[in-house]
Amino acid sequence: MSALRPPDQVMRLARMGASHPTRLSFMRVLLRGLKRGGWQAERTEWAVDETGVGHAVYRVKGQGQCYSLVAFAHDLPDHLRSDRVIAEAWDTTFALMDGQPEAADIERLAGNVPKQEAGRVSDRELVLSRANRSGRLWDHVVSRLAEGRQPDPAQIDEVGYLMRTTAVYGSGKFGAADHDAVAGRALMDGPFRVEMLAVWLIRAFVADLAEHMAAVRGGDRAARLDPDLRRTLGIGNATGLGMAPFLVNHPDLLNNWIAARETAIARVRALGHAPPEAQDAFAAALAMAREAVSGWRSTDPVQAASWDALRRDLARLSHRVAEGALSEPNPWDALLRWSEAALSLEGQEICAALILEPHGNLVDDLAETMGADELSGFRIDGAMRLDALGKLLREGFSWALEADFAQDDAQARFWYVSEAKLEPRLGERYAEPGAELEQPLDIARAAVALHADLDGQDPQATVADLLLGRPEHRRTVRRVQRLARAPYREIRDNLLAADMRPVDMLRCKLAFFGATNFDPRSDRWMRITMYRGAPYPDELHERPEDAWLHHGGAATLRAAE
Amino acid sequence: MAAPWRGRNAPGGRVTEVSRTLSEIRATCTKAARGAGCDWGMAEEAGLAARLLESHDLPGVSVLARLLSEGAGCVSCRAAGSACGLRALAVLSDRLPFLDDALPDGPVRAPLLLAAPVILLAREQGAAYTLSWEGAVLRCTQEGVSAEGAVDAPRAASVSLVAAPGNPARRRAPDWRSRSIAESDWDTLERLAAKTLVPETEASRARGAGPADAAAD
Numbered sequence: 001m002s003a004l005r006p007p008d009q010v011m012r013l014a015r016m017g018a019s020h021p022t023r024l025s026f027m028r029v030l031l032r033g034l035k036r037g038g039w040q041a042e043r044t045e046w047a048v049d050e051t052g053v054g055h056a057v058y059r060v061k062g063q064g065q066c067y068s069l070v071a072f073a074h075d076l077p078d079h080l081r082s083d084r085v086i087a088e089a090w091d092t093t094f095a096l097m098d099g100q101p102e103a104a105d106i107e108r109l110a111g112n113v114p115k116q117e118a119g120r121v122s123d124r125e126l127v128l129s130r131a132n133r134s135g136r137l138w139d140h141v142v143s144r145l146a147e148g149r150q151p152d153p154a155q156i157d158e159v160g161y162l163m164r165t166t167a168v169y170g171s172g173k174f175g176a177a178d179h180d181a182v183a184g185r186a187l188m189d190g191p192f193r194v195e196m197l198a199v200w201l202i203r204a205f206v207a208d209l210a211e212h213m214a215a216v217r218g219g220d221r222a223a224r225l226d227p228d229l230r231r232t233l234g235i236g237n238a239t240g241l242g243m244a245p246f247l248v249n250h251p252d253l254l255n256n257w258i259a260a261r262e263t264a265i266a267r268v269r270a271l272g273h274a275p276p277e278a279q280d281a282f283a284a285a286l287a288m289a290r291e292a293v294s295g296w297r298s299t300d301p302v303q304a305a306s307w308d309a310l311r312r313d314l315a316r317l318s319h320r321v322a323e324g325a326l327s328e329p330n331p332w333d334a335l336l337r338w339s340e341a342a343l344s345l346e347g348q349e350i351c352a353a354l355i356l357e358p359h360g361n362l363v364d365d366l367a368e369t370m371g372a373d374e375l376s377g378f379r380i381d382g383a384m385r386l387d388a389l390g391k392l393l394r395e396g397f398s399w400a401l402e403a404d405f406a407q408d409d410a411q412a413r414f415w416y417v418s419e420a421k422l423e424p425r426l427g428e429r430y431a432e433p434g435a436e437l438e439q440p441l442d443i444a445r446a447a448v449a450l451h452a453d454l455d456g457q458d459p460q461a462t463v464a465d466l467l468l469g470r471p472e473h474r475r476t477v478r479r480v481q482r483l484a485r486a487p488y489r490e491i492r493d494n495l496l497a498a499d500m501r502p503v504d505m506l507r508c509k510l511a512f513f514g515a516t517n518f519d520p521r522s523d524r525w526m527r528i529t530m531y532r533g534a535p536y537p538d539e540l541h542e543r544p545e546d547a548w549l550h551h552g553g554a555a556t557l558r559a560a561e
Numbered sequence: 562m563a564a565p566w567r568g569r570n571a572p573g574g575r576v577t578e579v580s581r582t583l584s585e586i587r588a589t590c591t592k593a594a595r596g597a598g599c600d601w602g603m604a605e606e607a608g609l610a611a612r613l614l615e616s617h618d619l620p621g622v623s624v625l626a627r628l629l630s631e632g633a634g635c636v637s638c639r640a641a642g643s644a645c646g647l648r649a650l651a652v653l654s655d656r657l658p659f660l661d662d663a664l665p666d667g668p669v670r671a672p673l674l675l676a677a678p679v680i681l682l683a684r685e686q687g688a689a690y691t692l693s694w695e696g697a698v699l700r701c702t703q704e705g706v707s708a709e710g711a712v713d714a715p716r717a718a719s720v721s722l723v724a725a726p727g728n729p730a731r732r733r734a735p736d737w738r739s740r741s742i743a744e745s746d747w748d749t750l751e752r753l754a755a756k757t758l759v760p761e762t763e764a765s766r767a768r769g770a771g772p773a774d775a776a777a778d
Contacts, residue, residue: 123582123739172584180583180737378609379681382655419758427759434759440601464655474602474651 002269002333004262006487008399011258013493017504018306018345019511020353021549023360024260026192027514027531029367030200032546033187037063041201041537044100048073048209050216055110056208057101058201058537063186067126067194068097069201070109073209081132083166083238085423090116092163092206096127096198098177116167116174123177127170127198131163131206134236138162141210141225146218150226153554156233157295160517160529160553163206164236170195190371191253192513199530203235204537227539228560232553234532237515240525241424244505245415248441251479251489252372257512258488260370264363268355269333271362274326281358283321289354290314291552291559292516300520302501306346313339313347357549377485380478382464389463389480390454393447396483399492400444401451412498415439426502426524444494446476516550566619566697566708578741581622586742587612589750590625596756597629599647606651610677616735617680617706619673619699620713626746627715628671629753643716646671653722654678658686664720672697672717679722680706691725694718700725705734 009015021028034041039062048054058069072093080089095113097105105124112119113128121128137159141151170192172178182188188197207230215222225233247254274282293311298304317339325335332355339351356363394401403410414435418425429435440446450473457466463481467474483489493500503520510518515528533551535543552559581589591608595601607625614621628646644665653675656663669675672694679690679701689702694717697710 120580122580123737172582175580175582175585175739177739178583178737180735183737375609375613375681376685379654379657379678379685382657383659416759417757418761419755420761422758425759428764432762432764434762437757437759439757464652467655468652471603471648471651472600474600475605476602478602478605 002266004259004266007490008492010262011488011490011492013491013500013504015345015349016491016508017501018349019508020346020350021511021514021516022261022264022353023356023363023546023549024264024367024370025512025514026190026196027200027534028546028549029190029364030187030193030196031534031540032364034060034062035540035545037187039063039540041204041540043204043208044068046208046212048212051075052209052213052216055106056205057106058204059100060197060201060537065185065188066099067197068100069198069205070095070097070101070106070113071202071205072110072114074114076132078135081135083132083164085167085240085242085421087166088118090114090130090166091132092202092209093130094128094198094202094205095121095125095176096129096194096201097125098181099124120175122175123181125176126181126194127168128174128176129165129168129198129202131165131202131235133163134159134161138210142213142217145211145214145223145225146221148218148221148223150223150229153229153232153557156229157553159236160232160532161203161206161234161236162210163202164238164527165199165202166238168195168199168237170198190367191257196513199235200534201537203233203531206235207233207536227536228557230536231533231548232551232557234517234529234534237510237528237530238525239506239510239528241426241502243509244502244524245424245439245441247491247505247509248443248495250372250374251482252374252377252486253370254491255486255489256370256372259486260366261512262488263369264356264359264366265336265352267362268359269330269336271332271359272330274331274358278358279321279326282326282354285354285357285549286314286318286321288552288556289350289550290318291555292550293350294555295553296517296519298519300503300522300526302523303518303520306344309344310346310350313343314350316342317347317351353549360546377482378478380463380467380474381481382462382467384463384481385459386454386457386461386463386466387459389466389477390451390459392484393451393454393480396480396487396490397444397447397451400447400494403444403448403494403497405445405448409498410494411442411445411496413496413500415441415495429496440475441495443476443479443490445496446473447480449473450476450480564709566710566712577744579744579747580739581742581747582739583612583616583737586615586622586740589747589754590622592754592757593625593629593750594647594753596753603647603651606654606677607647607674610647610650610674613677613680613735614673615740616737617708617733618736618740619676619706619708619733621673621677622742622750623746624671624673624713624715626749628674630749631670643668643670646674649720650674650677654681657682658688660722660724664722666719668716668718669694669720670716672714672720673699673712675720675722676701676706676712688724689726690722692720692722694720707733 041060044059045057056071076091093114144151296307339348414427414429501523517529520526533548587608590611591604594604594607611621611625653663676699683701687703692699697712700707
């Protein structure tokens with residue numbers, strides 16, 4: 001295997017903010033597993049009335065397990081529709097349940113799930129979520145179907161989904177089962193697997209609901225969605241700052257996600273040659289990506305420029321491959337080396353993602369290494385001598401020690417949790433009150449403080465001795481010691497800096513989920529699409545496995561005709 | 562010999578209870594410790610300890626809530642007449658697996674908290690330890706914990722920790738399910754956790770955190 005890309009390269013925010021989904025992204029791992037494991041999905045209950053209000057149940061069974069999405073549809077006046085996490089009403093609300101609901105469960109959930117954060121679910125539930133219509137596309141699709149016509153693929157491309165989720169809560173939130181509940185379960189014991197299962201079923205419910213409303217309106221005349229067109233409908237998501245601290249607060253998960261992806265890339269780079277079928281598979285994945293990227297837009301000027309650069313990059317990459325780059329020795333390594341010299345960060349990262357596509361047999365096993373035991377290694381090694389700690393600090397946090405916190409720009413921001421919304425926020429340190437209640441995302445600044453305090457300490461003294469007198473370094477000492485064993489744990493940028501873009505953190509996490517069509521709406525929130533091009537539950541076993549990394553929408557449909 | 566610790570749901574209790582998940586327990590206890598004045602690293606210890614103890618059906622939440630409400634939490638650590646259980650936890654955790662000088666000489670408040678690093682160590686090493694004080698014994702092994710006596714004591718005159726191979730008779734393996742917490746303890750923790758929150762201002766409201774209202778599209 002060739003060397004892994006070093007953390008100083010991979011863990012910079014700018015590059016993390018250019019992340020793309022891969023074979024190891026959680027949605028793709030889930031759908032591969034559902035198909036290979038012979039899972040069966042069906043709609044077991046439909047109790048939605050003519051006004052679009054009611055509930056439905058979708059059940060999936062396989063590998064000795066059973067889960068049910070209990071979906072509630074509501075009548076939401078337009079003026080209450082809000083994507084903000086602080087909204088109090090939604091078009092649809094959901095719970096994913098372990099097992100099958102009885103009538104009493106539906107009643108219990110009906111009293112709580114529509115209230116979301118203000119309600120309470122039980123530890124038989126694994127996920128709590130909600131979604132709002134994309135007003136524009138919803139009306140178009142329902143009215144076209146009601147008239148017996150299909151929706152316009154170009155209009156679907158403009159939005160990409162009928163509804164977008166505004167939160168998907170799992171892992172013990174609001175009473176739902178702790179993540180340990182799925183420990184040891186085939187397929188579901190991995191990061192965000194049950195959350196991604198819920199989202200996949202939500203997408204199915206949303207398409208069914210649109211067809212239902214069209215049938216109510218159009219009667220016998222109404223059409224159902226053409227299956228190919230239906231597949232171009234993903235499920236949207238709007239995500240804000242609330243997600244950003246996750247990667248800092250779960251560094252072992254971050255490490256394991258990045259390490260799995262980097263190991264996969266290194267395995268492919270180590271291949272001495274590319275057989276024709278691998279070349280063909282890469283060319284197909286690249287063509288799909290070009291079609292998809294041709295439609296990516298953003299109102300954020302920074303991202304819009306990045307998409308333009310990516311379109312140029314993909315044209316150059318295609319040209320390079322057409323010239324025979326993959327027929328050379330060590331073709332994948334050579335291609336990535338070329339990309340690092342010739343392409344933007346977006347281009348480099350999508351190239352690294354695409355070279356994994358032909359190599360499922362070589363890399364897919366790494367999906368099972370992406371969970372983390374966050375207890376092991378929590379204890380600080382108090383016996384470590386301070387000279388050893390200092391060495392680890394200088395080696396692992398050199399990126400942090402470069403920052404000059406005497407400059408205002410270096411700590412222009414502070415992260416806090418707002419009293420009114422109980423949500424993470426980013427404040428301007430020199431313009432807003434509350435910096436004394438800062439959340440611990442000041443990793444770089446804390447590393448600098450530890451470094452300064454190690455000066456003048458007895459190098460033979462131990463970490464335990466240091467922490468006895470200086471307990472404020474406890475958090476940083478833990479991070480420094482752990483980094484030595486897990487090199488991708490830390491985002492190697494100052495998260496307080498004036499020019500830091502929080503959307504870069506969201507982008508990285510969402511790419512690991514498997515999202516596409518990243519559309520930042522500011523430097524602190526973005527919209528994305530999930531499962532675009534993916535099979536629906538009723539066609540999982542008829543569709544080719546895992547052939548939906550990127551979907552070009554109308555362009556792809558035209559090409560297939 | 563002391564009677565086995567019967568768990569928080571022992572008959573006869575009349576406290577109002579709420580159900581909380583382990584991740585809610587960890588999150589709220591971490592914030593509460595911070596709100597009580599602990600450094601973040603110490604607050605992380607508090608949150609993990611409460612979660613770990615509760616997963617073994619030990620009263621981590623009530624013990625921590627009482628400790629944090631006794632004074633100003635970590636701020637008062639250095640001044641108190643008896644050692645703060647949280648600070649003692651940190652010192653013990655940092656000294657393990659060596660037992661010398663790992664425990665305070667005199668009295669300790671909230672001694673149950675000391676079991677948390679011992680449980681972690683037993684898990685890491687596959688070893689077994691006995692933590693005890695007058696009227697309470699905890700045996701911590703890789704498989705789980707057995708507890709006897711007043712493990713929720715507010716204070717122990719002195720605490721001892723010894724390596725003790727062999728499996729305990731009635732061990733509690735960790736359990737991920739939601740558990741009942743006394744509402745008064747939870748209120749205490751939430752009141753402290755609220756001290757970490759920043760009141761909203763016009764500027765912060767305008768700047769926003771996430772998706773704007775988007776009814777139009």
